[in-house]
Amino acid sequence: MQLPATPPLDLTALFGGTRQRHWLEIGFGGGEHLVWQASHHPDVGLIGIEPFVNGVVSALGHIKTAGVANVRLWPEPAAALLDALPAGAFARVFVLFPDPWPKLRHHKRRFIQAANLDRLARLMAAGAELRVATDDPDYGHAILAGLLDHPGFAWLARRPADWRERPADWPPTRYEAKARAAGRNPMFLRFERRG
Ligand SMILES: C[S@@+](CC[C@H](N)C(=O)[O-])C[C@H]1O[C@@H](n2cnc3c(N)ncnc32)[C@H](O)[C@@H]1O
Structure with a gap:
């Protein structure tokens, strides 16, 4: 993937005109x-x-093994790409651990x-979902405080299990496995982009 001389990046062209919805993992x-998400969606x-x-x-390696064609990679820190992506383009964003x-x-x-x-908030469409996980209680509180304070997001949890248990369509990551092996219980936070 390369940044265009004139942003925003054309997502339709990036995926060869074959994908209507776009998700982002940072x-x-x-x-x-x-790659699990790509192969299931x-x-x-x-x-x-x-x-x-x-x-x-x-x-x-995972892309090759799974044989998926719907993934594009940005092998750099996120900021430059985030600023070049079109507003409201993403239906789901993952920031896991x-x-x-x-x-x-x-x-x-x-x-x-x-x-x-x-x-x-700029990148996500109204109703889009932001998923964030952490095993660090201090960072977890800061994440929650920041998102509860932000006018663009609403926390989707209704009961403790909603943030203590990982949803079925959210496979564990390598970092989560390490955290659990060390006895730490992650928080699984889901937010909706307000309309
Ligand atoms: C603790 S690891 C978690 C990795 C993976 N999400 C998981 O759960 O196994 C955090 C990851 O964020 C990446 N990272 C750090 N700074 C970043 C940035 N500015 N933009 C994108 N990724 C970044 C790191 O390289 C690292 O792979």
């Missing part, structure tokens, strides 16, 4: 979740973002913060 790690065009080269290589940066002086590096929530 920080896909090894790509297991990205062949009608959707998925863009995956991951700057860590080993993760991109792993994702390419973003780096927690636990030290106070590093909190400014966290992905989920006001500037990026504004970016996501």
Whole structure:
């Protein structure tokens, strides 16, 4: 994938005119979740973002094994691509286990913060779903606070199980497995883009 000289990126052309709906995964790690979603939703065009080269290589392997043709990869940090994508283009966005940066002086590096929530709000269509997971309680509270405070998003949880249990159409990631092996219980947060 390359950025166009004149944004926004043409998503229809990016997927060869074959996909009507588009989803985005930011920080896909090894790509297991990205490719699972692509193979279970062949009608959707998925863009995956991951700057860590080993993760991109792993994702390419999963793409080849699964034989999916509806994934495009951006092997760089997210910001430049997010700013080049068209407004309201995405029906679903995944940010699964973003780096927690636990030290106070590093909190400014966290992905989920006001500037990026504004970016996501711009990209998501009314009624679109944002899925965020974390195993870090402090980051979890900051994520919730940021999204509850943002006028563009509404939290979809109605009962504790809604954030304690992963929905069936959300396969576990490698990072989730590590967190559970270390005895940490993740939070699974789902938000709707307000109309
Ligand atoms: C803790 S890992 C989680 C990976 C994967 N989502 C999972 O659950 O297994 C966080 C990922 O975010 C990626 N990442 C860090 N900064 C990023 C950025 N600016 N844009 C996109 N991805 C980023 C990292 O390279 C890393 O793979």
